[in-house]
Amino acid sequence: MKLLRLLPYRLQFAAVRRGDRRMSADPVGRVRAFFESISPDALGRIDEVYAADAWFKDPFNEVRGIEAIRRIFSHMFEQVDSPRFVVREDRADDRQAFLTWTSCSAANGCAEASR
Helix, strand or coil, X not given: CCCCCCCXXXXXXXXXCCCCCCCCCCHHHHXXXXXXXXXXHHHXXXXXXXXXXXXXXXXXXXXXXXXXXXXXXXXXXXXXXXXXXXXXXXXXXXXXXXXXXXXXXXXXXXXXXXX
């Protein structure tokens, strides 16, 4: 039984840093695609989208580092039935990037996502 109900909210995080060896021509697009299709299996690849010292903040957590970020999303999949994210916007400069998204689940659907 999933105990936590995932409510619609917006999250922001610093995802990539200039000079990171994994940085591609479109690092923000890579991060966006990762979160729009996130699954428990994808958590093994989280280091492909986050720098080693990435900072993540949402209404419940504020952590630094890939393993801490991975634990947040692993816990989400344990507690929430069918979680997913609808990315609203992304922003980046030469030092950092962030996404704003709406979280959805089987409990709350994605009614807000269609607005």
